[in-house]
Each structure stands twice: as structure tokens, then as C-alpha cells.
Amino acid sequence: MNHVTIKTLAKQLKLSPGTISKALRDSHEISAATKKRVLDLVHKLNYVPNPYASSLRKRKSKTIAVVLPEVADSFFSLAINGIESVAQEKGYHVLIYLTHEKFTKEQAILEDFNSGRVDGILLSISRETTNSRHIQQLQSTGVPVVLFDRVAEDVVSGKVTTDDFDSGYKATRHLLENGCRHIVFLSISNSLAISNKRMQGYKKALSEYPNQTSSVMLCSDNAAGDVKALKKLMGKKKRPDGIVVSVEKLAITAYHACQELGLNIPGDVKVIAFSNLATAFLLNPSLTTVTQPAFEMGKRAASLLFRTLEKKGDASLRETIILPSTLTIRQSTSGA
């Protein structure tokens, strides 16, 4: 119960705390014999140095923060795995925070990091985030931030994203090539860069085809409401014949709406979604997806952060990594 500190060891071994500390850090000024005595007792007493005392003294916490909109989504689950894998390897600890897509929460969370709680931050901004003073404020105090997936364009920092414009283009073009001429784009935000880039790709593809109509539907965080709105849209006489779902969770919304309307996928409507769902190929019908390398993105983002933590060179701070997404064609967009 009475916890063991460096002093406990010092007393038992009749050494000074400083000596113990040096022995533990394998300092050259401590004899091999003493080191062994120390290590033996450490093992016997299950002594583990208090990280907070150490952090205080060294001004390093050996921990990073991961700030996410939520973790319901497959993408973020996989990303966390990637992040954790490199953090564990580097001996860092990972604090996790969810903004639940709220800007004010994101602000409050980041503000706390002015305390020195973490050495660096991995951030994917909330849907509501339109300005990034809170991020810049943190950077100005010397805390490195790496943005991933949902990045803020006006922040200069390490960034890891996928080729969102191209993916949006490819996804849309795939629908066009399969005969769609009225394609809806389901979005979760009209401020998020990731959303806009995908949409720009969508528009670019559309612009290359004549005789098509487009429409963009902005979804909320209310699944039932989204289904209702989409049903209304899809229930019209001149309804869309293709849907580009720009974010994973809306894929279910789209299927749900079509199912309730009795619309056949891909017969009546073709659906393609940005998604990391492991079950995509098992859906009814199997879902054509644009898949992001989520685990890899987490790894890359974490690696980038650790590189800037290890070197004091601010060079890597500006590095932007863009990974390719992959289009996997399945039944939901199959021609005729």
C-alpha cells in the first residue's frame, strides 16, 4: 500500500536518491556493482519511477494526445490502432479525447494542452470547426500538432490526408460511366476541407459529362432525420440515379433510405461510399467503396509527430503526406 519511491530504494541500499536515479538511467558515473544492487531491489519491490515527477523535472511528458470527432466510425478505430502501434513502440502514452463534433469542446480540449500535459497532438477537427485560432495558439507555445484526415487548411503543420479531390473525382466518374446522370453528393459539412475537396472532385467529374444534374445534401448528426430527408429527395418523380456518400456513417443512411423506399440498388440507384467498413462486401448489395488506408494514416501521422518531437528541426512540421485511397467496385454500382 505505502508506495515505493526512489527514496525507499535509497534507504534500503544506503545510497542517495540521486545515485539511484543515475543507476536507473544507466549513468556512467555509477559502478556496475551498484547498478546491479539497484536493479535487483527495483525488481523485487516492483518499483516504477513516478512519471509525473519525472515529467515535471524534465519538462517532457512522453505522452501525446489524440483528438477525434468520435470513434464510432471504422476509420477512426483503425487510425487509433495505427497511432497506438507507433506510440507503444516509441514508449509514448496516448491520451484520447472526443470532441463529439463540437467546436467548443475541441477548443476546451486544446486549451488544456497549454498546461504541458502532452508533448504533441494528433488532431482530426470537428465538423463544426471553421477557424483554427485554437490550434495556432497551441502551436505558438511550441506544442507540435499533426492534423490527419480532417485537416484545417489555414494551419501550417504536419498533415496526413488522402487524395480527396481525386477520390471524389474517381468515385463520381465511376457512377457517370455506369450511366448515372443525376448524382447526389451526401456531405456532413460544407466547411470541412476534406468534404469540400471530395465535392470539388465530384463537380469536376460532373463537368466532364453533359446532360447531368447534380445536388448536394448536407446531413446532420441525426441519423433518423437524415434518412427522412434523403427519402424525401429520393422519393421525387425525377429522383437521382446515383449517390456519392462522402463519409462512412452516411452509407448506412443511404441504404436505409433506399430500402425503405423500395428502391433497388443498383437497379434504380447506384451507391458508392467513402468507407472503411469491414462488412462492405457483405452488404446487400455489396457496397462499392473508396477506402482510405486508415491504419496507415494513423501510423504516418504518429510517425510524423514523433519525428518533430525527436528532432528540434521544424522542417518536418510543414510536411504534408497524401496517401492514395482505393476504389473497390462491388455490386452497388454494377452496370445494368
Place this chain on the structure above:
Amino acid sequence: MNHVTIKTLAKQLKLSPGTISKALRDSHEISAATKKRVLDLVHKLNYVPNPYASSLRKRKSKTIAVVLPEVADSFFSLAINGIESVAQEKGYHVLIYLTHEKFTKEQAILEDFNSGRVDGILLSISRETTNSRHIQQLQSTGVPVVLFDRVAEDVVSGKVTTDDFDSGYKATRHLLENGCRHIVFLSISNSLAISNKRMQGYKKALSEYPNQTSSVMLCSDNAAGDVKALKKLMGKKKRPDGIVVSVEKLAITAYHACQELGLNIPGDVKVIAFSNLATAFLLNPSLTTVTQPAFEMGKRAASLLFRTLEKKGDASLRETIILPSTLTIRQSTSGA
């Protein structure tokens, strides 16, 4: 760049650090006027107290650890949300660790907690964990541990699980009632209590029906290998006509195997799975599931932990909460 500490404030306001500290904690021995001066400067300088200095002095970290096998799974994703929601409300921080189903990793992670890094632990044990000395060792030093979902039976602690025996029973009985007579049970471990309880429920249900054969297949962490093994089993002349999938990730394995063998679900084989997949109802065919209240379990586990942290009463340490799972019948088990 040069970070602001309590001394910075003290100097600028010509007060002592102690006074600042008290003002910040709204001590009654500081005048309202002084408090206001302090708060104003705090806000102006973006001052946030160093949590490690505070932790050191108060011997409390205001952070908990969540130790999970992995986070690929929907169950754990949802549980994390539940945990985070109550942690955020209580002003606690959440460290996340993944064992990747390795016992040695679990040991190493828990051992670190002898350092005082966290005030309490939420743990779901790895598939490999068969003894729990590492958990008991931690408890013996006064660190509260709450086990959830995958609990260790020989540990006396707070526990949150679902009614696994009953669920296994209900799931199996559901298959039996729909005509299955040769039901396979897919398991990921024969040491995990959660797995065994579900299996015991399965056996109990079987025992109530005559003329049935049973078999248990232990799966690995290699999805491809599992599919192969399951295909071998399902490819026999006298193949099973029902599958109880005892853990989410194997549901995909089961579908995959059946699909590759050209077996019709539910015609040739009926499948029921313990799963929190949001896409269960969209699968082909839609999947009958036993769903755990994952978010709620996370919340309950966290709440239980916080209760034991707040009160010094060890009473709650022994509390066991068992929540009901719900059976949702879909096409994958529909009769004839």
C-alpha cells in the same frame, strides 16, 4: 514560447505563488478582488496549471487507463465512447492502451501502473490471459481496477458484463427452435470466461433437445486461416446447419466461408452472432444478432470506477453489474 507558470502570475500581480494557487482553487481565504485580478491575468495569458506538478503534490493524476485487446471491433469502439463520456464529465483524462490480445503486453502495461500514472483502470483482458497475478498485484497497491466484458473470474473487483450464459442459451435455443440440429459454436478462446459462459449457455440449450450434434471451433487471430478452417468444417457431407458466432469479428468469417462454399444462409445454414455491427441489418442476408449494450457498459464501468475513486469505501469494489443483451432476429436465422 516561454511557458507561463504560477510564478509568472505571482510576479506580475505582486502576490505569492501560494496566494495564486488558492485564488485559482477559489479558497475562502482570498478576497474576491484578488481572485478577480488573478482570473483576469490567467485568461489573458492562457495559463493552465501544470497537471503533473499538481499530481505530484496531490498524489492524484485525475486520469484513468483503458486497457483493451484491440479497438477494431464495434463493441470496444462504442465502449470507449461510453467511457469517455463519463470521464469527460468527471474531469478525468483517459489513457488508452491496446494489448493486441497478448498476455505479455497486458502484463507490461499493467506493471507500469505501479508508478501512480493513473488513479484507476478499466480493463478487458486479452484472449491469452489465464492468470491474473498482474491484476491482483496492482490491486494490492491500492489501484482500483474495474473489469468489463472480458473479466477474469478469479479477480475480486468491480465488474461489468452482459448475461453471457443466458445469451448463449437464447441464441442457441433460437437456432434449435428454427430447426437446426447440428450447431457449431465459434469461439476465440477456451480460457476466457465470457467465451466459456456463452458456450455453457449453448450447451445447456443443446442438452434440452434430443438428436443434435454439437461442435466447437476455436478460431485464431488469422482471419484467412479461420475462413479456411470453417470452410473445411462446413464442406463435409454431414455439415452443420447452424452457427453460433460468439464474437463479432468472426461473423464476417462465417459469412465469408459460407459465401465461398456457395451455401445459402439461412437455407443451408442459419447464423446468429454476438455482434454490435451497425450494418447487421444491411448484410446479405441481414444478420440475427445478440447485441450487447456496449456504450452503456462503458458508461457503467467508468461510473463504477469513479465511484470507488471518489469514496474510499471499498464496498463498490466488489460490485458486479450484469446488463442484458438483446436478441434481434433477422433473415440469417429465419425459418424455412
Place this chain on the structure above:
DNA sequence: CTCAATTACGCAAACGGTTTCGTAAATAAA
């Protein structure tokens, strides 16, 4: 054998808050 260089360790000051105790000044009671 003397003096310089190592070697191996102790001392004490940080790191940034928290908290107990003491006390001067202001206020109240007598």
C-alpha cells in the same frame, strides 16, 4: 613517493504546484 586524474557517489537545487502555519492589519466585542 608525490601529484594528477579517475571513479563513484553525495548534496542540494530545481521542476510547478499545494497546503499548513504564521501573522499583520482590519474589524468586532467588551
Place this chain on the structure above:
DNA sequence: TTTATTTACGAAACCGTTTGCGTAATTGAG
């Protein structure tokens, strides 16, 4: 007016490690 209280703050120890500096003892060089 004198004494007892209260108010509002300062001083300093403390939490557990780290680390620069000092030094006794051992070793080496000349």
C-alpha cells in the same frame, strides 16, 4: 480603549525525480 476575532495574504515545506557540482577514495603517471 483594550482585547478577541476575523480577513487576507506570505513563507516554506513538500510531492518524487533529475542533474550539475563537489569531493573522498582509488588509481595512475612520473
